[in-house]
Amino acid sequence: MRVLQLEINGDAREVAAHDHWTLLEVLRYSLGLVGSKQGCDKGDCGSCTVLFDGKPVLSCLTLAASAVGHQVTTIEGLAPKPTGTLQPVLDPVQVAFNDCGALQCGFCQPGMMLSARALLNTNAEPSREEIHQALSGNLCRCTGYTQIVQAVETAVARIAQGDGASASNDGAAGHSPPDGGVPA
Amino acid sequence: MLRLPSFQLEEPKSLYAALVLLAEAKGEAMVIAGGTDLLPNLKHGLFAPKLLVSLARIEGFVGIEEEPDGALLVGPMTPLARVAESELVQAKAPALAQAASLVAGPQLRTQGTLGGNVMLDTRCQWYNQTHFWRQSLGYCLKKDGTACHVVQGGKKCVAAASNDTAPALMTLGATLRFERLNEKRELPIKSLWSPDGIWNKRCDKDELLTAIRIPAQDPGHRGAYGKLRTRESIDFPLLGLAARLTLDHEGRVQDAEISGVALAARPSPVRGVADVLRGTLPGTAEFDEAVEAAAQLAYKQLRPLDNVPGSAWYRREMVPVLARRTLQAAAKGEGPVHPL
Numbered sequence: 329m330r331v332l333q334l335e336i337n338g339d340a341r342e343v344a345a346h347d348h349w350t351l352l353e354v355l356r357y358s359l360g361l362v363g364s365k366q367g368c369d370k371g372d373c374g375s376c377t378v379l380f381d382g383k384p385v386l387s388c389l390t391l392a393a394s395a396v397g398h399q400v401t402t403i404e405g406l407a408p409k410p411t412g413t414l415q416p417v418l419d420p421v422q423v424a425f426n427d428c429g430a431l432q433c434g435f436c437q438p439g440m441m442l443s444a445r446a447l448l449n450t451n452a453e454p455s456r457e458e459i460h461q462a463l464s465g466n467l468c469r470c471t472g473y474t475q476i477v478q479a480v481e482t483a484v485a486r487i488a489q490g491d492g493a494s495a496s497n498d499g500a501a502g503h504s505p506p507d508g509g510v511p512a
Numbered sequence: 513m514l515r516l517p518s519f520q521l522e523e524p525k526s527l528y529a530a531l532v533l534l535a536e537a538k539g540e541a542m543v544i545a546g547g548t549d550l551l552p553n554l555k556h557g558l559f560a561p562k563l564l565v566s567l568a569r570i571e572g573f574v575g576i577e578e579e580p581d582g583a584l585l586v587g588p589m590t591p592l593a594r595v596a597e598s599e600l601v602q603a604k605a606p607a608l609a610q611a612a613s614l615v616a617g618p619q620l621r622t623q624g625t626l627g628g629n630v631m632l633d634t635r636c637q638w639y640n641q642t643h644f645w646r647q648s649l650g651y652c653l654k655k656d657g658t659a660c661h662v663v664q665g666g667k668k669c670v671a672a673a674s675n676d677t678a679p680a681l682m683t684l685g686a687t688l689r690f691e692r693l694n695e696k697r698e699l700p701i702k703s704l705w706s707p708d709g710i711w712n713k714r715c716d717k718d719e720l721l722t723a724i725r726i727p728a729q730d731p732g733h734r735g736a737y738g739k740l741r742t743r744e745s746i747d748f749p750l751l752g753l754a755a756r757l758t759l760d761h762e763g764r765v766q767d768a769e770i771s772g773v774a775l776a777a778r779p780s781p782v783r784g785v786a787d788v789l790r791g792t793l794p795g796t797a798e799f800d801e802a803v804e805a806a807a808q809l810a811y812k813q814l815r816p817l818d819n820v821p822g823s824a825w826y827r828r829e830m831v832p833v834l835a836r837r838t839l840q841a842a843a844k845g846e847g848p849v850h851p852l
Contacts, residue, residue, distance in 0.1 A: 347521035347564075350551075369514040370552040372746060374619060383593075383622045389551045390623070391544075393521055394568055443618065464745030465617025 332396055336361065337405025345392045352376045352387035354395075355402060363403035363438045367467075374466035377439035378402050384446040384465070403438035406445060421445050424483035425476070432470030439466045444480045453484060514555035514642070523566045527573075527691070527722060533565050534718050535693040541565050543720060545589060545628035548620045553633060557643035558655055567627075573722075576600055582728030588627025588721050592677075593618070595626050605726050607735030607754045610848035611680035614737065617745040626677060627721045630688065630701070634671035634709045634777055635748055636662065636819045654710050662819045669709030670776045672819045678705075678779040679754035679771035680737050681724070689723040690715050698725075705778035709819075712777040732759035732766065736847030738838035740774075740830050742821065744850065749774040750822035751830055753810070755838040757789070765789045765799070770806065770835055772814045774827075782810045782835075794843035803839045807832035 334341045336359065343358045352369075355361040355378070367375035369388045376388040379401035407416035421444045424430070431437045440463060447454055447462035454462065459480045468476060524530040534541055542561040544550050545568075553559060567573055573589035576598050584604055586595065595601055596613035615621055615629060638652045638661040651657025653669045660666035678701070686701045699715070706714050715721075733756065740751040751774050758767040768789040770782040785806045792799040816827035834849065841847035 346518065348516040348518050350516065366513060370555055371548055371616075371620060374617065377619055380622070384619045385623050386548075386619045389548050389620075391521060391547065391551075391564075391566070393523065394547075394566065446618075460744075462618055464743075465619045467746075 330393070332392060334392075334395055334400065335398070336400045337402060337408065338399075343392075347391070347393060349392045350388055351378070351390040351392045351395050351400070354392040355387060355400075361402050361404050365435055365438060367435065372467070373436070374439045374443065375436050377442045377466060379442055379446055382446065382449055384443050386465075401442070403442060406441060419445060420483045420487050421448065421480070424479040424486065428475045428479035428482055430471065430475040430479035436466055436468040436470075440468065440476055444483065447480070448484065448487070452487070454480070456481070514552075516551065516554050517557070517560055519554075519561055520563050521566060522563060523569045525569050525571060527570055527720075530565055530567065530570055531691060531693045531720065533563070534720065537563050537565075537718075539718060541718075543567060543631075545631070546591070546620075546624040547628075548616070548624040549628060549632050553640070556641060557646075558633075558639070567720075573627075578604075579725075584726040586626055586724045586726070588630075588724065589625045590627075591622055592624045592626060592629060593621040595677075596621065604729060604733075605680070605684050605735065606845075606847065607680040607683055607737045607756065607842075608677060608726065610735075610737040611676040611739075611752070611754060614739045614741075614848050614850060615676045616747070620746070626724060629675045629677045630681065630704075630724065631713070631721055632673075632675040634669075634712050635674040636669075636671035636709070637821055638662065638819075639671055662817050668707070670817050670819055671709035671712075672774050672817070673705065673712055673777060673779045674748040674774050674820065675779070676737070676739060676749055676752050676773065679752055679773045680735070681726070682771040682779060682781060683735060683754045683756035683769045684726045684729065686724055686726045688721055689725070690719040691722045692716070692719050702781070707777050709777035730758050730766075732761075732763075733757075734759060734842045734845060736838050736842035736849060738834040738841070738847070738849030738851075740822070740827065740834060740851065748820065750820060751775075751816060751827045751834060753831075753834045753838050755835070755842045757794070757839070757842050759794070762793075764791055764793050765802075768806070768839075770810055770839070772810065772831070774820055775814055775816050776819070780814060782806070782813050784809050789839075799843070803836055803843075806839060807835040810835040 365375035367373035378387045406419045541563040544564045573587045575587045577585045592612040602609040639654045653660045738753045741747040756769040760766040768786045773779040788805040789802045792802045811832040818824045837849045
């Protein structure tokens with residue numbers, strides 16, 4: 329066992345871990361960051377996706393020790409709680425997923441949204457094909473992907489209009505379709 | 513939940529330190545690059561190394577450089593995503609950029625490396641399974657058992673080479689540099705493969721792949737990669753074909769080559785492709801006929817087995833389809849080809 333100095337969601341975290349522990353195991357079971365899901369645990373499903381220096385990786389196939397010196401962003405870091413508040417500020421991608429009903433069971437959603445965020449970080453105006461490509465490492469067994477792609481397109485359109493968080497934190501309103509937010 | 517077995521991890525910062533670790537481990541260590549092949553295999557109980565030597569922090573192992581003679585030198589830890597997106601690779605070695613772009617999904621291309629893809633373990637649907645599954649089956653030739661479930665009565669493991677970049681690198685005439693403590697050698701990638709699915713490489717397990725060199729190609733070089741897979745992402749190839757055409761100053765085919773993967777233990781070149789295509793001009797009926805003849809050569813010579821998902825019959829019927837489309841894509845400077 330060794331002590332790892334990790335940088336998770338901008339915070340310095342110190343955690344003791346065995347060499348054979350994965351980053352996903354440390355996130356979920358040592359740090360309580362259970363937003364990253366443990367799905368297939370062997371690199372097929374993408375539900376454990378986290379951002380590693382801004383790029384999407386599978387935390388189930390990343391050794392915890394190899395994360396030392398890298399910036400790790402989990403779904404919890406996508407909606408940071410500003411200092412002094414308990415209310416998270418949702419990322420435009422999260423708002424759009426909520427508004428578009430881009431989930432059923434929700435298990436794939438953290439990975440989907442982080443893959444979408446990674447895409448938008450490098451490509452502000454992705455085509456539908458580029459969205460398909462960027463999300464191709466994330467499996468959803470419920471929705472058929474239509475609303476997921478629609479949600480990413482909605483987020484893109486809203487960010488372009490400068491109102492990415494316009495419907496933020498209105499979670500209870502939930503699954504109503506966006507008002508004209510979906511590009512043709 | 514799939515747990516990794518217990519092991520010690522070392523993350524040397526220099527090549528020398530890594531070579532020392534591997535030498536001292538006397539075969540008890542395994543090398544981990546991106547981990548996208550090794551870690552699932554460890555979780556499935558296919559290996560039980562005492563020590564993992566990570567290459568992730570070795571200086572100088574990531575990068576794509578152009579040498580003065582126009583050759584490309586790729587560090588073994590260069591992520592597949594970077595190989596796929598590199599304008600240098602796209603321009604000088606299109607088949608490699610295309611093959612790298614079709615390996616698995618975005619996350620695995622961020623993590624997986626070119627060196628790791630070259631050194632990928634062979635795959636089989638009877639082998640890449642959990643211990644519980646394999647035990648229920650009575651194991652197989654490649655791991656713990658005595659029977660092959662692909663070839664009834666077979667005494668030789670036929671697990672499939674499944675590295676997309678291997679046939680691309682073969683058509684590019686790449687050479688690999690292997691090192692161990694006080695020893696260094698260069699090996700053409702075409703000479704790397706052996707027909708043994710248990711270990712399909714003619715290098716020792718304590719040798720470290722330290723560089724991949726792609727020689728400068730002829731100005732008339734054209735290349736493409738075609739991949740058959742179940743989904744349009746994530747999957748290992750059900751069949752992969754790389755094609756190369758070298759055109760002369762008139763635009764006619766001077767030389768040509770096809771190599772395939774996901775067949776048996778080694779990636780295989782197709783013999784006689786250059787002979788049927790030589791002298792033809794892409795875009796003409798004569799070229800199309802020659803491409804068809806080359807596709808038929810591939811159909812005769814490349815025989816997929818029931819080692820990876822997708823029936824061998826279907827994959828074999830797709831051989832000429834993929835060969836034809838990949839050759840045409842190479843001629844047009846297009847690709848990659850992925851028909852699903």
